[in-house]
Amino acid sequence: MYIPTPTNHDHLLHENLELNLKQLHEELGYSPDLISRHFQAALANGRIVQGATVYMDGLSSSSMMLQFLFAGNHENDPSTTSAELLDYYQERVIPEGSVHKLASFDELYDMLLTGNSILLLDGCNYALAVGTKELKARSVEEPNVQSVVRGPREGFTEVLGWNTAMIRRKINSRHLWFETLKLGSVTQTKVAIIYIDNLVSESVLELVRERLRKINIDGILESNYIEEQIQDKIYTPFPTIFNSERPDVVAAGLLEGRVAIMVDGTPFALLVPALFTQFFQSSEDYYERADFSTLIRLLRFFSFILATITPSFYIAITTFHQEMLPTTLLYNLAAQREGVPFPAFVEALIMEITFEILREASVRMPKTIGQSISIVGTLVVGQAAVEAGLVSAAMVIVVSITAISNFVLPAFNLGIAARIIRFLLMILAASFGLYGVFIGVIAIIFHLCSLTSFGVSYMAPLAPFNLTDQKDTLFRVPFPSMITRPKSLNPKRLVRQKKP
Amino acid sequence: MWLWVGIIGAWGWVCTVDVPPLVRQRKVKELMLISVIMIVMTAGSMTYIYMSRPPNPLVWLGIWISPYARALYSLMS
């Protein structure tokens, strides 16, 4: 007979049922969704024992517990004390998967508030927690931020148990291991660390465990709360942790030897370590042909460069280096800029800030109005601004190209980095021309090279250059040639498949 | 004028980023060395700003090297 040893000796359960219930209701603030249902059970020696089952309405389903308590057949009950009765219930009666004994109030609150039902008997100083979770949560839908043309359309939901189950469905190996911990002193959010045991790099795993243990915050509401606290360096616009809403992306990352971190309450899972080239990859690259994916990936790199330096190049060339433009273009631009009262930098700044305002506004707009605002905003406002003589037409084109290239990037957090850097480069271009832009680019590259993501150099495999890893960075080789996993991540097993 | 920006920037940068950890660890030798270098450099920049023909280290070097340089080049022509 297993008698649990409580860790916190101050708050042990009392033997008296009424005392327990009174303390329970009091400490939960007489919450109206705490339902307690009394019942009576008969012992073998004819005594009647008072009992109660307690659960939170909305988190657990009441029917299961009450069904066995009232409709079950208890004639073969050999117990003579309430403790024995509780053991009898645990071992022979309750038709439910997860049943725990608890002896302290802390454990009881833990179990009660995550959806378990608690069974208390008068005269017994421990209780049973039965897993009767029935959550009302969003069902599995297509992720709307990271959608693909071809490929699975499942996305994670807010329930950690369902998400880990989705990953188990993708990776049916016994080497897929989870570790859970509770973070957040008030929210007690469950966080799971997921990895494939015989592939993951031990150093990364140790770092993840260590950094998660160091988190000391009152609540974890989204994976970003964790991301900001475990990343390597705080003051950088570039993301060093990858997040995704799709189980296939997470599964692919796990197969390369990365560690996934999932947080209860948010569908976005974190993948570490994250490399710079990873933010240009989308799961669609692997679901379409290799040559097409290579071209699209090159297009993404190119559009990242476009999104970052196009306005600064325009400002630098029109202000300092007019000789670079072909003559006819130069005439057109000069004619356009004749009527504009502002220098190129102020023009660019106005248009860029207007565009950022429009973008933020369209995020919060209700869907029905959102469509019309986008057309109105960009075309009409842009056109009207040109005709009013506030900006030149070329500027509108430059800003639109920049904005559209920004959306080509599959990872939203890298797009944020591009937006921030763009303004820095614009200021440098307006002051020092192309020299300023180049100094800015060199400074950004130095900064990128100094970043690490959980011990792995951020710019790997570009620097330190690794020839075998190049098969999946700028271009994607067909699957028969993808023999090794990325060496930069240092997985335990390098070879993925046999050579064809 | 812009050199003043540079001087103030350099002093500010050194004092905010490098000096506090050294003060905390009481590394007197390094602090003395840093201040010596900064003072010499500030003095050098003052001479550049205020003197009309500031002293030129390359001219001093030229005085020492030019006989040897001329000899070496005359070997080759």
Add this chain to the structure above:
Amino acid sequence: MVNKDTLTVRTFSILVIFFTIGTSILITPAGLALEAKQDGWLAAILGVGLNGLTVLICIQLGKRHNDKTLIEMCHAAFGKWAGNVLGICFVLFFYLLAALMVGDLGYFLTTQNLPETPIEVLQIMFVVIIVFAVRAGLVVYSRAAQVFFPILICFFCLLILPILPKISINNFEPMLEYGFMPVVKAGFSFSGLQEMIVLLMLYPYVKKPASSNGGFMGGMLVGGIVLIVTSMGCIGVMGASVTSNQLFPAYVLAKNISIGHFLERIEGLMIFIWIMSIVMKIVITLDASVIGLGQLLKLKDTKPFIIPLGFGIVVLALLCYPNTIFIQDFLSKNWAPFASIFTLFLPMLLLVVLLLQKKKADDHPVTASIDKQNV
């Protein structure tokens, strides 16, 4: 403090390539064309050969004492006092070199590209980036060099390929019109601008396989080829007399690029090549002088000194280079012999002394064992 075996051979070769190209790609064709007229390219080849000799000396020094930097080798060769004096000379040479290169870049931008910007501003901006890079450490800027390298190749091809049709062979004739001596003189001046000895300060950090020489020679050859091609391009397109008149002939060469008659005058983009290579060279030189200072004064952590030293570079550059005439005069008359003291003669001296010391050390165990036998 960086561990040994941080850089791979490949990374080190890329650093060597950037270091060789450095400022030389911008200013050497002028000096070559001035001395050797149309044989400037022959002089460039000779200069690269002379650099090869320097690199061989460095490799020999590196092989024998492959965990010591240059300063430590001075200590080992000459003992504490003389070694310290020699070390101080080397550190001051590296520091002066870094300052002169910053000055070069400042004058390049002020005269060619941004004439109305005060030169201090350009130099300060530049030095801020360099100080950031040196503070970040060897690992970071070697990674950055690996990222810059493909960009450098791209831009260099963009520079050279469009001007190849414009080269006229007449500009190279007659060959050796004035004899071989001007070629030797020009080659010697050329090699004075490379200063490969600085890389010996970084050599201990390279992972050296037992057989090869650590990528030093290969990187130097590739950089040399780039320089030779640039010189040939300058002399071939513009002729020797025009080239010798320019302060920065490669920039004038870039003005000749015309792709399809619509992409012309893109020399503003080409300055990226020179900014990149000069940044890397100054970063390596400043890092070498900081490491040297740390080893001379027995400092454990050299990071706090980078900002004062970087600030000093700007001041020194402003003081040393008052105008472009002075630069031309000094570089053509005095620089190559001065640099050759430090890049050629002193390393040779070091190598000879270290070889003699090793021989003495090899002799002693033999005599010791003989003594034991006699007893």
